[in-house]
Structures are given as structure tokens and as C-alpha cells.
Amino acid sequence: MSAGIEFENCDHSKDPIVGCALEGIATTVAGIQDVSIVIHSPQGCASTVAAGYDVHEVDFTKRKVGCTRLFESDIVMGASEKLKNLIKEADKSFNSKVMFVVGTCAADIIGEDIEALCKNLQPEINAKLVPMLAGGFRGNGYDGLNMGLEALLPFIKKQEKTCDNRKRKRKSVNIIAPQANINPTWWADLKWVTETLESLGIKVQSVFSHNTAFEDIENAGHASANIILSHDMGYKFAKKMQNTHDIPVILNDIPLPIGVKNTTRWLRALAEYFRVEKKVEPIIQKGEEMVVDTLRRRALMIIPRYRNCRVAVSADGTIGIGLVRMLFEELEMIPELLLFRSAMPEARGILEQELQSMGISPKVVFSADGYQIKNALEQVNTDAVLGSAWEKYMAEELDIKIAFDVFSPTNRETYLDKPYFGYEGMINMMEVIANDWERAFRSKHIHWTE
Incomplete structure (x- = not known):
């Protein structure tokens, strides 16, 4: 059994290690192709979003990011029109399938109703607008990753329960949260997992998210199982997918494949589930x-x-x-x-x-x-x-x-x-x-x- 440690003079965080919710959301969005992100914030928050794209090694030529660049006068007087104009401009410039409209700490302070703004503006916009509130008051980077995943749930198409569908789904998985990993080259971990699955005849349907086409997100309901590659987030999203799309979460009660014994244990549990x-x-x-x-x-x-x-x-x-x-x-x-x-x-x-x-x-x-x-x-x-x-x-x-x-x-x-x-x-x-x-x-x- 483990034992905790008592800390004195620790009523508030000092030198936080985990970033804010905005960075988590950006890390989710940056892993999806065909989407853009508009942040309602001062210009400094753009660097936080950039950090999310850095995680995926997406260069600046492929980033579709807009920022309202709020100033002191905007905070005092409000900036709804500024956000509306940016969304319209971004829609024409980015030509993306989905646009995440993200409020930050500044939008929270103003009391900006981003959800209502997006709803009213949607008829004029080609991209599907997804409003989100991601101020640092609302959580850390892991919370933001969870928020980003949950925003994708409505886009996953439901599958009809037919015999043909069950046969098609027999050996396929969605991989959840490979980016929530402190390996400096975590994408190599993702590659190891995908190659191992392929060698066992198991198809990777969708990755939430890294270098993922939006079409793959829509078709995630085809999978027969979800695998979470994180012990730090993603459980709520996986459970909601299980309830909504009848896709079970597997391997979520054992350690990830770190070291010889855990790797062998993880592989055997995977093989037992898929009978390989x-x-x-x-x-x-x-x-x-x-x-x-x-x-x-x-x-x-x-x-x-x-x-x-x-x-x-x-x-x-x-x-x-x-x-x-x-x-x-x-x-x-x-x-x-x-x-x-x-x-x-x-x-x-x-x-x-x-x-x-x-x-x-x-x-x-x-x-x-x-x-x-x-x-x-x-x-x-x-x-x-x-x-x-x-x-x-x-x-x-x-x-x-x-x-x-x-x-x-x-x-x-x-x-x-x-x-x-x-x-x-x-x-x-x-x-x-x-x-x-x-x-x-x-x-x-x-x-x-x-």
C-alpha cells in the first residue's frame, strides 16, 4: 500500500507542471486534419495553442489558427463583434470542415456567451462551429484534453446493429490519447502499438488524435474496442463511447506496456480479447x-x-x-x-x-x-x-x-x-x-x- 506526504505552506500551486485547459484542447485539435481553431483571447494565448501543435510536430504552414488579440479596451467594453468578424474571415481563409471556437480566461472574465454567438452565426458559416470554454480557471492540460475529446463525441456516427456490421467490426480498435504521454517521442509509442496491432490482424480504426483525418473520427463507431494509451485522462470519453456506441474499453485496468513483464502482460490481455x-x-x-x-x-x-x-x-x-x-x-x-x-x-x-x-x-x-x-x-x-x-x-x-x-x-x-x-x-x-x-x-x- 502507498503512503502520502504532508506538505506545509502549500495552499496554492507553485511552479505548476501541467499546462492549462487551452493547451490540452489545442493538443487534441492539432492532431486532427481538416479542422481549424479560433481562440478568443489576448495574443499571448496563441503561444499556448502553438505548443499544442508543437506536440504533434505540425509546422506553421499547416496550422489553421486565428486569434482575436483582445486588448484592455476589449476586456472593458466587450468583443463579440471582433470574434464574429474573425470567425467569418477564418471560415473563408481556412476552408475547414470544423472550426473550434475557444474561449479563454479573458472570455470568461468578459462573460462572453460563445455558445450563443456560434449558434446565431452558424447559418453564415460553412464550417461546423464547435464552441468551447477553456479558460485556465476551468482546469489543467489533462482537463483540456478531456474537454477536446468530449467535443468530438457528437461527430461520431452511430452504426446500425446488423450482422454485417458486427462482422466488419470484429477486430478493430480506436486508440485514445496517445499524446498524453511524457516520452519526448511519444509518437514512436503510438507507432509501436499500431504496428503490433497490425501484426495481430487488428485494424486501427481511428486515433484520438494524431495525424487523424476528420472522416476517421466520424467513422470511429465502426471499431469493436477502445484502447486508452493514457492513465492520466480519456476514461470519461471512453465510457461515453461505450454507452453511446456500444464499444467496450479494454486493457484499462492494467499498466501500459512499460518493461518486459508489463509488455508481456499487456500483449497477452490484448490477444485474449481478440482471440489471437x-x-x-x-x-x-x-x-x-x-x-x-x-x-x-x-x-x-x-x-x-x-x-x-x-x-x-x-x-x-x-x-x-x-x-x-x-x-x-x-x-x-x-x-x-x-x-x-x-x-x-x-x-x-x-x-x-x-x-x-x-x-x-x-x-x-x-x-x-x-x-x-x-x-x-x-x-x-x-x-x-x-x-x-x-x-x-x-x-x-x-x-x-x-x-x-x-x-x-x-x-x-x-x-x-x-x-x-x-x-x-x-x-x-x-x-x-x-x-x-x-x-x-x-x-x-x-x-x-x-
């Missing part, structure tokens, strides 16, 4: 042999260094929950402190099951901000910290010698897309960990002279 057990066993055998062979040749001499190393993990639920078993059972580290950026009830349940099955009881913090992370690292005695560049700097300040810069935001230069999911993913993470271990013991005080 014979196809999956060669994949598992090949993957496990690859890990063992790689470690035998490259890493067996360094794995003993990790044994009994007391480690703090600062991550999201998506990576962090699966990582605990990999660290404890496969690298023989001792997880002393677990810091999560989110606080999904479903994720808590999975984590508790994992900790009970392993018989360990680390300190756990959910919805951790920068202040809490640093404070927790001060309270709990650890030998190493596994997290992002932020935690690496915190560890240096606290004289924790070893820090692994593995997750976003990272200082590591990443030119190749490397998954953290799957058997290869474990090797990719171990490469980062091994290199950072070596760097930790290099002297920073040697001055070389000729």
Missing part, C-alpha cells in the same frame, strides 16, 4: 529474447549497480505506473517515492494493485507541482531521481548525485523517434539511464591543460 493467442506468443518470445540478449551483451555488467538503489520517480501515470515494476523487479531498484503529474481515480486503483502485488509501500504524491516535487525529494531519502530535466536540476540543488533525464521536458537531444512502450522501449530507457549514471560520476572539477 497463437499469433502473439512468437512476438512475446522474440521481444523477451531481444531484451535478454541485448542486456547480456551490453548491460549485465552494469545492472548490479542499480541493485538496492533507492529511487524517486517523477512522471505521469501513463509511464510512471508501469515503470514501478520495471524498476523493482527487473532492475532491482527500490522505489521510495512516486510523484505523479495527474490524479485520475482509475490510475490510483491500478497503482495500488501493482504495489500490493509487489509488496512495496513507497511514498506517493498525486497532482504534484514543482514545489511539492522538490519538497518531497527533501523529505524522502533517495539515491537517484528518475524524471525530466526539471527533476534533474532539483536533484542537483539537493545534492542528490544521480538524476536521470528521461521524460519531457528534457535537455536530451532527440533526433530519432524511440518508443518507451514495448520490449525495445525498455532498452531505450535503459540506454538513457546508463548514460546518465556514467555522467553522474564524472568529475566536474578537472581542468585539462596542455
Whole structure:
């Protein structure tokens, strides 16, 4: 069982790690082709939307973004006409199928009725207008991702329950929230999942959302199952799809495929659901042999260094929950402190099951901000910290010698897309960990002279 930590002087967030709801919505919209987004905000919020497109590596030539650029006078006097004119201009310029009209903190302060404005303006606009309120008052980035997904629900076409339809849907899935992932190259995780599904004869119907055509969103009801690639959000959306379109959520009660044991467990659960057990066993055998062979040749001499190393993990639920078993059972580290950026009830349940099955009881913090992370690292005695560049700097300040810069935001230069999911993913993470271990013991005080 896990145990919490008490924090003093923590009545409000300090150095929040997770962005605002606007960034979450932008991250959802940016992954869909054929759509545009108009934000009713000061110009600074445009950079938040740009960050959402950056997540998908969508360059500026392919971004369809409009901003009303609200000024002080607009906040005082109101800016409905300004928003109407921008929507009309954006409709002509972008020629998109759907336009998300998003209110931000400024629109909340004004009291702008964006829903009524869009309803009244819709007859004059070719694009389907989708009004949304995404002020930072309304939640963090994960909340915004959920809001963005829920806005897509009305566009999913209902399928008639016929024999032909059931046959067509037999082995196909929708993938939900692959972008809610702190792997700096999370799209490689998505690729690993899609390629694995294809090798088992399972079709990927729709991805919510990355490089997804809007037509695929409309046809998501064809799928026979939903798979959430996140423990940080997406559960509410998946449950609503299950209720509305009779598409069950699978694999949502076990860790994602992080490390050898969790990958094998995830693959077997997938194969059992789709009845492709014979196809999956060669994949598992090949993957496990690859890990063992790689470690035998490259890493067996360094794995003993990790044994009994007391480690703090600062991550999201998506990576962090699966990582605990990999660290404890496969690298023989001792997880002393677990810091999560989110606080999904479903994720808590999975984590508790994992900790009970392993018989360990680390300190756990959910919805951790920068202040809490640093404070927790001060309270709990650890030998190493596994997290992002932020935690690496915190560890240096606290004289924790070893820090692994593995997750976003990272200082590591990443030119190749490397998954953290799957058997290869474990090797990719171990490469980062091994290199950072070596760097930790290099002297920073040697001055070389000729």
C-alpha cells in the first residue's frame, strides 16, 4: 500500500507542471486534419495553442489558427463583434470542415456567451462551429484534453446493429490519447502499438488524435474496442463511447506496456480479447529474447549497480505506473517515492494493485507541482531521481548525485523517434539511464591543460 506526504505552506500551486485547459484542447485539435481553431483571447494565448501543435510536430504552414488579440479596451467594453468578424474571415481563409471556437480566461472574465454567438452565426458559416470554454480557471492540460475529446463525441456516427456490421467490426480498435504521454517521442509509442496491432490482424480504426483525418473520427463507431494509451485522462470519453456506441474499453485496468513483464502482460490481455493467442506468443518470445540478449551483451555488467538503489520517480501515470515494476523487479531498484503529474481515480486503483502485488509501500504524491516535487525529494531519502530535466536540476540543488533525464521536458537531444512502450522501449530507457549514471560520476572539477 502507498503512503502520502504532508506538505506545509502549500495552499496554492507553485511552479505548476501541467499546462492549462487551452493547451490540452489545442493538443487534441492539432492532431486532427481538416479542422481549424479560433481562440478568443489576448495574443499571448496563441503561444499556448502553438505548443499544442508543437506536440504533434505540425509546422506553421499547416496550422489553421486565428486569434482575436483582445486588448484592455476589449476586456472593458466587450468583443463579440471582433470574434464574429474573425470567425467569418477564418471560415473563408481556412476552408475547414470544423472550426473550434475557444474561449479563454479573458472570455470568461468578459462573460462572453460563445455558445450563443456560434449558434446565431452558424447559418453564415460553412464550417461546423464547435464552441468551447477553456479558460485556465476551468482546469489543467489533462482537463483540456478531456474537454477536446468530449467535443468530438457528437461527430461520431452511430452504426446500425446488423450482422454485417458486427462482422466488419470484429477486430478493430480506436486508440485514445496517445499524446498524453511524457516520452519526448511519444509518437514512436503510438507507432509501436499500431504496428503490433497490425501484426495481430487488428485494424486501427481511428486515433484520438494524431495525424487523424476528420472522416476517421466520424467513422470511429465502426471499431469493436477502445484502447486508452493514457492513465492520466480519456476514461470519461471512453465510457461515453461505450454507452453511446456500444464499444467496450479494454486493457484499462492494467499498466501500459512499460518493461518486459508489463509488455508481456499487456500483449497477452490484448490477444485474449481478440482471440489471437497463437499469433502473439512468437512476438512475446522474440521481444523477451531481444531484451535478454541485448542486456547480456551490453548491460549485465552494469545492472548490479542499480541493485538496492533507492529511487524517486517523477512522471505521469501513463509511464510512471508501469515503470514501478520495471524498476523493482527487473532492475532491482527500490522505489521510495512516486510523484505523479495527474490524479485520475482509475490510475490510483491500478497503482495500488501493482504495489500490493509487489509488496512495496513507497511514498506517493498525486497532482504534484514543482514545489511539492522538490519538497518531497527533501523529505524522502533517495539515491537517484528518475524524471525530466526539471527533476534533474532539483536533484542537483539537493545534492542528490544521480538524476536521470528521461521524460519531457528534457535537455536530451532527440533526433530519432524511440518508443518507451514495448520490449525495445525498455532498452531505450535503459540506454538513457546508463548514460546518465556514467555522467553522474564524472568529475566536474578537472581542468585539462596542455
